[in-house]
Amino acid sequence: MTLTDPLDLLDFDSLLSDEERQIRETVARFVTEHVRPHVADWFEEGTFPRELAPELGKLGVLGMHLEGYGCAGTSAVAYGLACLELEAGDSGLRSFVSVQGSLAMFSIWRYGSEEQKLQWLPRMAAGEAIGCFGLTEPDFGSDPANMRTRAVRDGDDWILNGSKMWITNGSIADVATVWARTEEGIRGFLVPRDTPGFTTRTIKKKLSLRASITGELSLDDVRLPASAQLPEARGLGAPLSCLSEARFGIVFGSAGAALDCVRTAVDYANSRVQFGRPIAAFQLTQQKLADMAVDLNTSALLALHLGRLKDAGTIKPHQISVGKLNNVRTALAIARECRTILGGSGITLEYSPLRHANNLESVLTYEGTSEIHTLVIGQTLTGHAAFK
Structure with missing residues (x-):
């Protein structure tokens, strides 16, 4: 909606700053050029092109509301306007950006160590690495406090067992933020894709969000070093x-x-x-x-x-x-x-x-x-x- 758009009945566009309008227009142009011509095919085929991730990184929308580490540090309104235009293309596109920036990247940015931030955030902001967020479980969606995924100490390491369900980007992610119960309460862990015992499965035959990858995460005696724990994340x-x-x-x-x-x-x-x-x-x-x-x-x-x-x-x-x-x-x-x-x-x-x-x-x-x-x-x- 713009001031010349009859759909803008209340002059919404006049309430935005020049920078906010520019960001919105830039994202809208990207969607028009890179998404609209193909999204019907992606939806029908049930796929999300991984090669779009670096393009979204160049656009600057991955973690765009975060400060530092290659992130743009925009306002919340600017980020929201980007989400508006992304979802005007398709909810799957906005979901990818949202999970990457507001869940996976934010969890590292807010609760991670400096080493974790330096290792992952610049690559994720560029779309070179994809993240996912493992909270929901097969039996616990609205009630995450009763999650069954467990993390127990073994010397200086952690051993994780459990599963996560309905995870956007789950089967294509390079790193997963996984939440698990410990003796000290709920804690977060970064699980790289190549960790032994960590496997993923793509959920097929969806009728919704087909232009998006949804997966299941399985953790079978996944051994992680102490450095994999998000040090500032304590509790639900x-x-x-x-x-x-x-x-x-x-x-x-x-x-x-x-x-x-x-x-x-x-x-x-x-x-x-x-x-x-x-x-x-x-x-x-x-x-x-x-x-x-x-x-x-x-x-x-x-x-x-x-x-x-x-x-x-x-x-x-x-x-x-x-x-x-x-x-x-x-x-x-x-x-x-x-x-x-x-x-x-x-x-x-x-x-x-x-x-x-x-x-x-x-x-x-x-x-x-x-x-x-x-x-x-x-x-x-x-x-x-x-x-x-």
């Missing part, structure tokens, strides 16, 4: 803080998916002629478009507000939950409604709304389900935790 709060970073990107990203859907529907409605005139001229179509555009602009303003709070250092976890809950379910509703405007054409990969709708079903679930975010907000309102 460490991985949850990483999730807050990733959820923030989703608030913007989901608005990007919605934007692409509405833009596609408007263009189609203006070109599709029925009963002697474009279907955009019919009242029912205009009502759909108007309702969706209002919801889209509201979501964009919510994302921007949360971005300003994050840059000010005052954002709270429940506020991110508000953003993710509202913007993802709004984007999903928009994607489904846009498909109805496209009619039969909307079920093909020639148009993006149904692809976005399928992807958003996953976004609605990962980084905290809609139910969990509802309960986070409920706890803030009432003071009672309904999780247990």
